[in-house]
Amino acid sequence: MKRFLLLLLFLLLPVFGFSQFKDAKMVDSIYGLHKLARTASYPMPERFEFARKAIELSRLEKVDSIVLSSNRVLSFLFLINRDIDSIYPINKENLMLASRIKDSLRMAYATNNLAYYFQETNVLDSSYFYYVKARKLYQSQGALHNEASVLLNIAVIQERERDFMGSEISAIRAIEILKTLPPSDSVYDLLWSLHNLVGIVAEQLERFDTAIDYHSRALDYAKKMKQSESLRLYTQTNLAILFRRKGKFKEAKSRFRAILKNTTLKYEDPSTYSLVLSGLAYSEFLDPNNANDSEIQTRFKESIEVAEDSGFLMELMYASRYYGEYLISKGNKDSALVYINKAHELAKSQNANESILRTLLLKAKIEEGGQSKNYLLEHIQLNDSLVLKERLIRNKFARIDYETDVIKKEKEIISKQRLWLLLISAILFITLLFVYTIKTHRSRKRELEMVRTQQEANEEIYNLMLSQQKQLHEAKEQEKKRISQELHDGILGRLFGTRLSLDSLNLNKSDDAIQSRSTYIEELKSIEDDIRKVSHDLNTDFISQAxxxxxxxxxxxxxxxxxxxxxxxxxxxxxxxxxxxxxxxxxxxxxxxxxxxxxxxxxxxxxxxxxxxxxxxxxxxxxxxxxxxxxxxxxxxxxxxxxxxxxxxxxxxxxxxxxxxxxxxxxxxxxxxx
Structure with a gap:
């Protein structure tokens, strides 16, 4: 039997080994496909093919972690290819898989991608909800860089929804986190974005000195990064605009002209060129010390032309609005209305509410009578609706934050309850085990006591039987002695007397002798009976039976x-x-x-x-x-x-x-x- 089992084991070992070898080979193939899908030198269609093949093999393995890894590769390709519609389903599945295997970090990745999807599809409340969840997950894992990145996105959504105070708080929290990390280009990039955002928020709140301070810090971070010319240019433009809004027209014009000294800007970055050119023209128009109208008109027209030719709608909106204001100041209301209407339509198409409000006021200024009042009424209604929307959005964001905190606290409470339940169960189990041990010990002790008592009782009976046997032995000895005495004193004496009498009669043949012999014979018979009786008594083991x-x-x-x-x-x-x-x-x-x-x-x-x-x-x-x-x-x-x-x-x-x-x-x- 033993030899048979050894033989069976010897035959099965190669099968198990081959199975494990196959599984390892399959996993190696899957991770090899991951590497190919992430290799930028391959054409994008081939990279998608590699990723989908990896998912197909992963599903055959039926291991959640491997399927999740393959899905994440495909999700990455959707993100860099900006295939927005495909981001949601793959990351919904990723979130489910990560939750099932309790991988908090991968749950955070999937949640962050879902937030990005809703942000890109302009469902901002859902985006905010998922970003808040992602932040909590990153926070629980100590992923500080990721947490700061999510806070930036939360702040951007808050700024877009005009929750300026909330946006500033989120951005500053992210800045504080990033300051604890080692310096790197990725950290500087996030710090630039956050300081830029706080500057924009401060500008919206007309806190221009604060805005200038944060944009200046953003410029410092941009200078620390490699290949950051576009960031520096953007920040320099924002600073020039801020000085113009603050009324520092000379400083604003100086900064705009400094940017335009780059002779290649018009061809390399026509969007920024159009914005800076219209910004310079608008600053010159607002500066009371400037009197060169021909240059101002030339700049406005060139800015509008560049924006129109390149299809930059936001830059065209600003240039048209600024030029309309300039034309109003010159009394050319008809031409001004053309540009203001163009700016108004562009603002509506871009959901630029601030520009819509400004163009409504300008249209009310151009028109007269009832039409002007209509524009003013439309301005008031839009402004009121925006204020109400801001309040509702702030409340909604606050509710999401509150509900997220409540859910977190509830989870903490549940965790504590589970911990207490576990502790109580452990204590109860130990107590029951202790009670059972004591009870078992007592039962065993009782059982041993009973066994001991039983042994004592058995010994008592045994001793009693030994005592009875001793008494029996003594009785036997006494009986032997009695029989011996009877044989010696009675039967043997009688036999001896009878023998002597018979010996003496053997010599006498008289009738009296014959009669005497007859008497002695009877005596012998009597002695025989006595001997028989003693013999019978010896054969009767009445004492033993008793x-x-x-x-x-x-x-x-x-x-x-x-x-x-x-x-x-x-x-x-x-x-x-x-x-x-x-x-x-x-x-x-x-x-x-x-x-x-x-x-x-x-x-x-x-x-x-x-x-x-x-x-x-x-x-x-x-x-x-x-x-x-x-x-x-x-x-x-x-x-x-x-x-x-x-x-x-x-x-x-x-x-x-x-x-x-x-x-x-x-x-x-x-x-x-x-």
Whole structure:
């Protein structure tokens, strides 16, 4: 059998090894496809093919973590390819898989991507919700850079929805986190974006000095990065605009002209060129010390032309609005209305509410009478709706933050409850184990005590039997001595006298001698009878038979007499107790003793009988009383009855218990006779 098992193991080992080898090879293939899908030198269609093949193989493995890794590669390709519609389903599945394997970091990645999807599709409340969740997940994992990035996106959404205070708070939180990280281009890039955003928010709140301060800091971070010309240019433009809004027209014009010194800007970045050119023209128009109208008009027209040719709608909107204001100031209302209307339509198409409000005021200024009032009324209604929307958005964001915190607290409470439940369960288990141990120990101690008591009782019976045997031996010795005395003093003396008389008569043949011989012969017969009687007494082993039976009779007699019960005892003389083991006799004694105690304690009997008979090679012990009896179908678990059953089982016997109410009780034990 052992050789067969070894052979089976030898045959199966290569199968298991091959299975594991196949699984490892499959996983290697999947990760190889991941690497190919991320390699930028391959054409995008091939990279998508690699990613989808990896997902197909991963699903065959049926391992959530491997499927999730493959899905993330495909999600990455959707992001860099800006396939917005595909981002949602793949990341919804990723979030489910990451939740199932309790991978908080990958849950954060998927949640962040879902937030990005809703941000790009302009469902900003859902985007905000997912960004808040992603931030909490990154925070729990100590992913500070990712947390700061998410806070930036939250701040951007708040700024877009005109929750300026909330946006500033989120941005400053992110800045504080980033300052704890080692310097790098990615950290500087985030710091630039955050300082730029705080500057924009401060500008919206007309806190121009704060805005200039944060844009100046943003410029410092841009200078620390490699290949950051576009960021520096953007920040320099913002600073020039801020100085213009603050009324520092000379400083604004100086900064705009400094940017325009780059002769290649018009061709390399026509969007910024158009914005800076219109910004310079607008600053010159607003500066009361400037009188060169031809240059201003030339700049406005060139800015509008560049924006129109390149399709830059925001830059065209600003240039058209600024030029319209300039034309109004020159009294050319008809031409001004053309440009203001163009700016108004562009503002509506770009959802630029601030520009819509400004163009409505300009249109009201150009028009007269009822039409002007209509524009003013439209301005008021839009402004009121925007204020109400801002309040609702702030409340909505606050509710999302609150609900997220509540969910977090509820999870913490649930975690604490689970911990307490675990601790209580552990304490309860230990307590129960301790109680069980003590109970088991006590039960074992009780059992050992019972065994010890039983051994003492057995020793007592054994000593009693030894004492009985000693008494028997002494009785035998006394009987031998009596027989010896009788033989010596009686029978031998008579034999000796008779022998002498016969010897003397042998020489005499008279009638008297004959008569005397006849008398002596009779005497010999009498002596023969005496010898036969002594011989019979020697062959009768009445004392040996009496030793165990005497103990039983003494037990029954003593206990029955103590409470005044009538008793009867029958012991079959055919039972040779010398053939019965001491163990069996001890158990029979104890069974009888226990049964009698039950009779005396519970039966309320007036008579008890004990019998031991030999029947069909079995010894039948019966203890019977005429007491009140009991329902034998219910009384099965008493200690006394249990002890009797245990003893009967010890000697391979059988117990039968018969009892009825008011009809007495009968205990019958059957044991093999050998």
């Amino acid at each position: 030793k165990f039976t005497d103990i039983i009779e003494s037990l029954v007699s003593t206990q029955a007499s103590a409470i005044g019960l009538k008793q009867s005892i029958i012991i079959d003389d055919n039972i040779n107790w010398d053939q019965i083991s001491n163990k069996t006799k001890i158990h029979l004694y104890r069974i009888t003793q226990e049964s009698l105690q039950n009779v005396f304690k519970h039966a309320e009997a007036s008579e008890v009988s004990v019998s031991m008979v030999l029947q069909n090679k079995n010894i039948i012990l019966e203890i019977k009383d005429d007491g009140i009896g009991f329902n034998d179908s219910k009384t099965k678990k008493g200690i006394g009855l249990k002890n009797i059953r245990d003893r009967v089982n010890e000697i391979k016997g059988d117990l039968r218990l018969d009892s009825e109410i008011n009809s007495g009780t009968r205990v019958v034990i059957t044991i093999p006779y050998r």
